[in-house]
Amino acid sequence: MKKKFYTLLSGALASTLVLAACGEEGNGDDVDDTNEDGIEDAGEETEASDVDVSNLQLGTGSTGGTYFPLGQQIAEALNEHIDVDDFDLSSVSTGASVDNISSIYRDELHLGMTVHLPALDALTGAGAFEGVEMDNFGFMGHIYPEVMQIVTTEGTGVETLADLEGKSVAIGPPGSGTQEAAKTILEAAGLEEGDYEAMEEGFGDATSRIQDGNLDASFGLLGLPNGSIEELEVSGRDVKILDIDDETLATIEEVSGYEGYEIPEGSYDFLEDPVQTVTAYAVMVGSTDTIDEDLGYEITKTMFEHSDAISHQQGDHMTKDNAMNGSEGLPIHPGAEKYFEEEGILE
Structure with a gap:
């Protein structure tokens, strides 16, 4: 009625x-x-x-x-x-x-x-x-299931979470699930606030700055696949998604409700191997x-x-x-x- x-x-x-x-x-x-x-x-x-x-x-x-x-x-x-x-x-x-x-x-x-x-x-x-x-x-x-995708490119010198030390990193806007998850992941990897230059911005703006070479990496709790990542690849940048190692993942699961998730190879054209990350629900x-x-x-x-x-x-x-x-x-x-x-x- x-x-x-x-x-x-x-x-x-x-x-x-x-x-x-x-x-x-x-x-x-x-x-x-x-x-x-x-x-x-x-x-x-x-x-x-x-x-x-x-x-x-x-x-x-x-x-x-x-x-x-x-x-x-x-x-x-x-x-x-x-x-x-x-x-x-x-x-x-x-x-x-x-x-x-x-x-x-x-x-x-x-x-x-x-x-x-x-x-x-x-x-x-x-x-x-x-x-x-x-x-x-x-x-x-x-x-939908939210999948954490930690994006960087060749030339930044970032191969692991530990390499984010001293780098400019977009952790998501204030008040976002991305920022909460990003801080949890970085702390589990041994990086405290101040160990990296935190940029509080949305994922679309962040990928644009990665494309321009003005940002080293960005966290995004997103659907899989994500259009902004696909656009970053099309721009000609060599895109990488960082893996969360087993020890860091175990700590994340212990201190939070995030669960381990494997991004399948081929989820993006550039992704030749699966990537271990975390997930939650939207x-x-x-x-x-x-x-x-x-x-x-x-x-x-x-x-x-x-x-x-x-x-x-x-x-x-x-x-x-x-x-x-x-x-x-x-x-x-x-x-x-x-x-x-x-x-x-x-x-």
């Missing part, structure tokens, strides 16, 4: 709420419920029944990564096929995982794409969310403050039953068989739970 038009609550949040993970400075006031990263308590909750469905926003990531183009297509598929009056969803470029969850917490976004591990941290106030527990979001389905989460059960049901149902409208290659992973990947430990959005139970996906 179609949902009727909602009315947006005005003034639900102060516009001065900011997230240091987005690279912005706070207003200098001491706030007891703000963690050292600048993530503040959202304050008064917005009623889900008051959301304006004609002005919904989906947080994606940087323009050179996987989230942004895939998120655009997810939004287009929902706008075309969802059975909700006045429904209109826009996809917006953001700092990705941490940024998206924090913006949902502040009612600035309604849906967000995220690596499942930062989402778990948000629930307990750990990692980038230290001191602020965020529980106003729910899992709405698996999107998932969709939705606000439980502004997306009620009925709307959440329609969004989840449409996302999985019309995934064939998504031409991006990572859309192939959005199937009912994969729907619960990355959900362990996360609250399920009531609307998604209703759909998953209806389909026998969630017993």
Whole structure:
């Protein structure tokens, strides 16, 4: 049954709420419920029944990564096929995982794409969310497996993770799953902050600077294969993806939820041998403050039953068989739970 038009609550949040993970400075006031990263308590909750469905926003990531183009297509598929009056969803470029969850917490976004591990941290106030527990979001389905790809080129002198010492390295935008994973990997390899020149930028910008010879390497938690890497190869650069050695991998798996993954040879034209790296899940989460059960049901149902409208290659992973990947430990959005139970996906 179609949902009727909602009315947006005005003034639900102060516009001065900011997230240091987005690279912005706070207003200098001491706030007891703000963690050292600048993530503040959202304050008064917005009623889900008051959301304006004609002005919904989906947080994606940087323009050179996987989230942004895939998120655009997810939004287009929902706008075309969802059975909700006045429904209109826009996809917006953001700092990705941490940024998206924090913006949902502040009612600035309604849906967000995220690596499942930062989402778990948000629930307990750990990692980038230290001191602020965020529980106003729910899992709405698996999107695709995220694969860490550490890219460099011939001529940089970088053959191993250890060789990144003293090099310029793009670790991903503030608030991204890439940056969190990159720091975990570098620390496991024995490199602390200051041992390398950290550049906080999106993967697309980073590969452009690698192409120009202005950057030595870049981390990217991305779909496989990735278009920016393919474009870097086409530019004539001799591209390499760094291997994570067994000892470093064992440390990563011990201290985090990332799991070992082997990038198959031939995944790119230049890749003649498999590469050992790590993986996690990209998932969709939705606000439980502004997306009620009925709307959440329609969004989840449409996302999985019309995934064939998504031409991006990572859309192939959005199937009912994969729907619960990355959900362990996360609250399920009531609307998604209703759909998953209806389909026998969630017993």
